[in-house]
Amino acid sequence: MSYLLIGNISALICDDCIEPLANARIRVYLPDIRYPDQQNSWAKGIFNDLRPLTAKDVLMKADRLLAEAPLDEWGNFSLSWEEVHLFTEPLELDLCLDVMPGKTGSHQPRNYHLSNVVLHWKRSSNGYLGAYAYVVPSASWNTICRDAGSWVITGTVRHYQRKEGQLHLKVQAYNAISGKMIGEAYTNEFGRYTIRFSRKDLYSGHLQPVRQGRTNMGPDVYFRIYNDDRLILSENENNAAASERQDLPPCSCLNIEYKSSAVRRASAHINGWISDMISLTAGRRKKREQLRMAANYR
Incomplete structure (x- = not known):
């Protein structure tokens, strides 16, 4: 049978x-x-x-x-x-x-x-x-996962003005303690990313922090997100100071919101500043030329 x-x-x-x-x-x-x-x-x-x-x-x-x-x-x-x-x-x-x-x-x-x-x-x-x-x-x-020294971070990436997750974005996670990237992944059709890494990837060449309350011996993380090659979110060590970003347990869920307009405004501000400098420089050059011609005429 x-x-x-x-x-x-x-x-x-x-x-x-x-x-x-x-x-x-x-x-x-x-x-x-x-x-x-x-x-x-x-x-x-x-x-x-x-x-x-x-x-x-x-x-x-x-x-x-x-x-x-x-x-x-x-x-x-x-x-x-x-x-x-x-x-x-x-x-x-x-x-x-x-x-x-x-x-x-x-x-x-x-x-x-x-x-x-x-x-x-x-x-x-x-x-x-x-x-x-x-x-x-x-x-x-x-x-x-803790016994195996295996970490996983998952979550959904959303634009702050939209409810649905954003697909095909590259998410990079960085360890604020070492400043090194510990993993990257792309969001799926639901906007969810999953980044995996090992304990040995966290503190290679750095002393593992031993502080009161750090029970997981996990990283303090911040993120960078790219849409193709365009950076749409750039965090730093200050973002990793948030309580939910510190000493991550082996299984962690971190949802991320980004404001792509912030990058565009920064770019526009820089471009505008450059344009102003070009215009100012051109105006000064023209004025100097006019003064030189008047002096030659006398």
Whole structure:
């Protein structure tokens, strides 16, 4: 009898942004018959709190492994196995993160228990079909990213007079502590950008600041935004002094508003100043010429 399990696993960066766990792996295990009471209590809910597993934990249950499959770029998976009876007992589902999204942070396998669940199987011509989805809560995902030394900043870029996000803009994030750019990205069709970087990218060649209240050891950030090659927002270290821009946690959401007219006004002011200087210089040259001709006439 064939079993096919399909589904998706993603994580919340913040309340309004979810990311698929691309390149991760999902594992399905038979229940541990040594602890039936514990299995039954876990199976009362579909989801349980995500908890880390040690390498020893994974090794000790290797003999109960039913199937394993990778997640695609959208966090989707499909795995199958053969079994001679219908599953009515809970199955154990685990997640393995070989690399973090964007391949940032330290590269080492990280294993987590997802849940013990009795799946609802639907009979088909080829066997039984089941589905499972899990979204890692933002608090848990923030902890996982911190342990891996992996940072992600996301948000929406808007013009201050418009509600919709602006697409195809290049967003650059700078670390005010070092003055160096830590990452860049382009906004998508909804005006959302996502910048990823590692802890090692933050303080290369600089001492990591240790100050009271800096619990995340994250950067203080400011931004520059370009529309093609035209600079439409230019911030500096003063902008990074805002409370929401300091010591960013590994999963951060920063929405940005810009005023493109400010750049145009500055450009117009400079052009006007140059024009005035040209006119003034030309006027003085003409006056000097008139005085020279009058002197020659005398």
